[in-house]
Amino acid sequence: MTAAEPVLVADRLVKRFPGVRALDGATLRMAAGSVHALLGENGAGKSTLIKVLTGVHRPDGGTLTLGGRELSLHSPHDAVAAGIGVVHQERNLVPGFSVAENITLHRTPSRRGLVDREEMRSRARRCLDLIGLELDVDTPVKDLSVAQSQLVEIAKALLVENTVLLLDEPTSALTLAETDRLLAVIRRLRDQGTSILLVSHKLEEVFAVADTVTVLRDGASVLEAAPLAAHSRSEVVDLMVGRSHQQADFPARSFDRQSAPVLELDALSTASGHHDISLDVRKGEIVGLYGLVGAGRTELAKAVLGLDRITSGQVRVGGRAVRIGSVGQALNSHRIGYVPENRKEEGLFLDQPLTMNIAVTVWQRIRRALGYVPRTRERALAEEYIGRLGIKVVGVGQLAGQLSGGNQQKVSLAKWLAARTEILIIDEPTVGIDVRTKAAFHQVIWQLAADGMAILLITSDLPEMVTLADRIVVMRDFHVTGTVPNTHDYTGISQAVIALVHRTERPAA
Template identity: 65%
Template sequence: MTLFRADQVDKLFPGVRALDGVTLSLEAGSVHALLGENGAGKSTLIKVITGLYRPDGGRLLLDGDEVRFGSPHESASAGIGVVHQERNLIPGFTVGENILLQALPTARGLVDRAAIRAEAKRWLAELDLDLDPDQPVTELSVAQAQLVEIAKALSVQSRVLLLDEPTASITPNEADRLFHVVGKLKDAGCAVLFVSHKLEEVFQICDTVTVLRDGTSVLESGDLTELTRDEVVDLMVGRVHEALTLPPRTVDTEAAPLLELCGVGTATGHADVDLQVRPGEIVGLYGLVGAGRSELAKALLGLDRITAGEVRVRGQAVRIRNVRDALRNHRIGYVTENRKEEGVFLDQPVSRNIAVTVWDRLRKALGYVPAKAEAALVAEYVEQLGIRIASPAQYAGTLSGGNQQKVSLAKWLAAKTEILIIDEPTVGIDVRTKDAFHTLIWDLAAHGLAILLITSDLPEMITLADRVVVMRDHRVCGEVPNDHDYDRMSQQVIRLIHAEGTTAA
């Protein structure tokens, strides 16, 4: 039985036809995949379904009846839950308040705090998530916030649940918990839409698939049991996608480290962290949600207080005050996992986003930055990274997630950094763009950059890293030299994560 159908939906923006006659059907008791490259129209379609955008053509049908949603609240009231790719938590509220925001429990006209805690714990338990319902969401990591978003969507007990990149910032263990919940929803007769660039997940949990390309449906409700991975990728990109082959690259293990941590502790709770990254080396930092990986990176950049130990850059002990100090005085760049809030200026042109790190270099007398020099620099990196834009004047907030991530990376490459910390580089990135990012990161290391790579995507880690340093509870619990054998590496890394005590591999 079809619970929901988007029929021949159109959506137009100035100069762009984002959706062109797209059709999507969601069946009761089924998990349906929605696939496509960045900019294909997936998130736009979800925003139309949930009332954030009004369609310019076509119909939305719920239980066979046409519906029109003027806001997300209206779609939620009709039984459509959603987890967006961008965070939608209210910063001033607690975990529990955010989870139960659609219907806060009350008693005698007042918010019932005890009921909020009890109900929130129930939905957090569904995801095996050990969080305090009274904790402010501003204290959560990006991955924890993603899981709270999922708990929030579950609490509405929707008949139709839309999951837009729900596993983008979480590790395989957390993803498995989510898939278990999705299976229970499916058995209960719900219709689940699953958007992901991780095709192994799609084939693991989905029954059918719709593929979008350039705002149109190139496959509607295809049976996944009758499709191969290459066939799906071919539908997404318009040609068979070749497997990524990276050229040989060697690391001089005798070279002095460009970045070195010796017994580092932080105000966040890190202790005794030892870490080295040499020129031309990619060191992976892996761990479960809450292990402290991103927090460690931010402490290195002066965004958190280092309370013990020593940070050395090119052999010299340093105390980095902020991101500007890290870039100007130590040639350290940071590609953040949170591109929407920290990686790009959404309300500024692409040109300004890319050139902002090099204005000091381009600036002439009286602070004047020549437009011609800025345009040439921007054009170089737009071409190098394949950033899809209408013009350099286009606002970054109008770009797809993948293109925003490219802009975030471009500004650090333009600044000629020598040490690059890259946090979750391919979250929400399609398969072809992901391969381009992997090739780029590999080439940057081959040209001598020291790269500290943080990713929850274990295949990505095993593809790129020369060594994998594993963290647990804000400490380094072991290290695995990478021979790029996925089965062996994944077993050793996961064993370290769950082992008691500290182990070296």
């Protein structure tokens, strides 16, 4: 194989599922020692292509070659043996195992028939050093943050010197500093000769590190192995969505700023470490909660919902102090809904049909006297919100786990809309979602507030925050460092928010 020849070629791949042609002649060509970006909207076929490249799915047509030799992958083990490593968007770690045990899980060192734990720790430390992560390798993975778990996944993939490394949304849970560190690792691996396939919806990262790009749309390649430097960001987005895309510019929403808050946190402290947290949300208002990973935003939301212990202070709904013990009580007694960040583990029943996933929050309302839920009512409800949110499905009986990430997030939102919530807490609504789906989500959230819903929006996407929030409450280390009114001056707001993110002293009481 000469330097000019591609190291990995997926040629005219076809993959069919019942009612869906997920790959329709997709082609991918990766050069040795390069970073190749794979872009496309949710549902374009990116995940299916990666699963074919890693032996999870067998293609129905087309060929795979690595280093000029044709591949026939029957399992993920075959892909690893061939030199193809992967870091999936969903974490694939064993929670009860230590960091070292997870990193060396498939290549556990032994001596005289026993696990060599010192060598295991040594190998794990070397992998962590590659990405600059200081972590006790004996720490159980269940005690790690989301960002730390993601970095351990990447370290695990670096244990083996792969010819090709596939990274599926590797920075979705990382801070800016962690992202910069990872991009530096990607460049270092590329310079050492590894070919890296980067799947990301964060185009600023793609343009910072990728050499070439392939764009998928509807299962086919519409741009193939093109030099990224020859294309602007807007050109790439146009290819992804199939038409010119413009950033949504929402008109101003009006709400009564003098009205009484519908949700108030007053001097709240929790068992997780929050101290003296105070904020409020009014009907028709979007209050943003911003901070880096580890700031305590998700933990605060879970405390409000009864998933963590409140040690002092009050939660008030409609001016009345309440003690919420569960998500069910939050919904049924106080009309509070919660769209979690981790939709696959907390937001959906992946092995159940869409009818169940959307109607689950309203079973109590539509249950008949004899105690059963009418399937016709359940189906009608699912069809209503599938249409309202533009969820792409084969039918209402389709399993939630068969949908793309963006459509899964829409289903996670649909069940709370069906429940007629009045207060909605939304955590990282557009992580891992393409530009067009993100714009559609923004429109839905904006309209919900315009219709009178009170929304607490947690997001690490500052442009998203400026697009939607009326006020931005900034958190650091489990306390509030300040609040920034949204004047829609992106530069000014960004500077003010970042200053509060890095503020270490607590504001005066």
